[in-house]
Amino acid sequence: MEKLLVKTLNGESVERPPVWLMRQAGRILPQYRALRASLSGFKELVETPDLAAEVTLQPVDELDVDAAIIFSDILVIPEAMGLPYEMIKGKGPHFPRVIESAADIEALNSSEEHTLEELKYVFEALKKTRAQLAPEKTLIGFSGAPWTLLAYMLEGGGSKTFSKARKFLVQEPKLAHELLEKLSQSIIHYMRAQEAAGAEVLQLFDSWAGLLSPKLYQEFAMPYVKRILDALSVPTIFFAKGAFFMLPEFDSLSANAIGLDWNIRPSFARTQLSKGRVVQGNLDPAVLYGRADNIAEETHQMIRAFGGSHVVNLGHGVYPDTPLEGVKAFVNAVKSYQY
């Protein structure tokens, strides 16, 4: 039994890079769409361990990727802390209440006992998934990073600029740090419990990193990201989308791999990170809209360009309307590659 993803993250030599896709459990799969159509909503799927485990396993069955990532959402943390979210069809996440005052932050519960109780559906889903997953496949757990979660909790949903959340950092730095502190506590409790429930790798997503200047990222994101990563035991992946400008700082993090988006050229990443640093990514998701032969060619080019110490993935979550044939061409191109 050889876990290709874990070996790669641990810096061991491998015959080919491991491959999985962000958002691989989702609308790209007919199995997912069929199950989803029979349910009341996205959250029913997330919160029902048997169903979450089922869709987590679907891409492993269908695509034979090297890892399963637990079907969940980064917004389960704000909800567990006391700020519930809704997922609105065609629009994305929405928070009926947002953070507006010191009292709102004070009211959030980040205790270990509360976090574990509120999120036990995730831990059950992890246990059920691990029990059914082939031994050579790796189970990945995840969480959103503090800044990204703060951004949603202030803004109330998606935004082009997240200027309300950024205004909060600038105008209320003390409150912002209090909220980020509480978020970090919850996230650490949550991710440690994911380890205990069978997650063998943990990924921390800072999806809105690219909205911050280097200065704000350094002050309001880095200290919390560092603390969370340092608190974990299993191999970790840190993916801060759009934060090319922080790569030299990310190099010093304890994460086993640094995720890269599709704007970043492999050669650039290699100049910003120390030699042998494991990276994850970063094919343009739009490439998978193309012909199979071109997908294979671009995937091989990318693998060659990174030159090892590489977990193959897209540079972002796979788009829901990606043809399944394109996804398969991508995965198969990696699996046919030999270092």
Next chain:
Amino acid sequence: MEKLLVKTLNGESVERPPVWLMRQAGRILPQYRALRASLSGFKELVETPDLAAEVTLQPVDELDVDAAIIFSDILVIPEAMGLPYEMIKGKGPHFPRVIESAADIEALNSSEEHTLEELKYVFEALKKTRAQLAPEKTLIGFSGAPWTLLAYMLEGGGSKTFSKARKFLVQEPKLAHELLEKLSQSIIHYMRAQEAAGAEVLQLFDSWAGLLSPKLYQEFAMPYVKRILDALSVPTIFFAKGAFFMLPEFDSLSANAIGLDWNIRPSFARTQLSKGRVVQGNLDPAVLYGRADNIAEETHQMIRAFGGSHVVNLGHGVYPDTPLEGVKAFVNAVKSYQY
């Protein structure tokens, strides 16, 4: 009469950097909000030369910035070609019809005569503005760049990923090039006519550059950007938001200055561009939400970090809810600076 912006763009030495703000003519000004409230909509303002000239001049009167940028929209080009847009309150631009076929592209009119006829309201607004603008102030005209306009014409409005437009590049490269070709023709006719109408500097905005991979940007954006910039006579500024990964290639463009967004550290920009290259930007717009003393400090830090050959601006358009005092603190910090 000394035009600080033109001198800086021409590489002449200046006592302080020039300053203006992207979107300075707009909701940050009470004068603008009052005028706008009396009108039927955004497009009435854009398409009525007297009104467009009036709001173009407002920030020069109120803030004493070094340049006026004509009040208009990048979407006037698709509309002139035959694809009208609407501006929906609280949502942004919307195209009732989008590009769906070769015939839709074929139907677009990019001839010089047609372009100049359709957009004569912009040229009139430029003439009226120049007639009222103090001689030491510079009048800036602009256009959207082909890829960004294509993105809206395919997608029909704003989008988080513009995956429909990116899919079009991947699946229909020949049609994409045909559309980009036509867009480039219209843009060149339009920008040359802006020069003739009194624009002393022209800025080309590639607002969605950051959504493309280096490979797609190289193929579907660079050749057209280069051709447009080469066709112009007055000093030019090229701003491709999010395209840090293309800075070495941008260095070879004929643009007099390269615009930078707020993710880019001055020190990084200087390593990517040749010595003495004029840059524009790039204070984080969120800084203007802060206290005046902090705004002045960060503005001065930025000016020192760029070390000359610099047009001061934000790294993106000023946010509509920015306090006017913050904007004034920014402008005044530049005007009190001495190299």
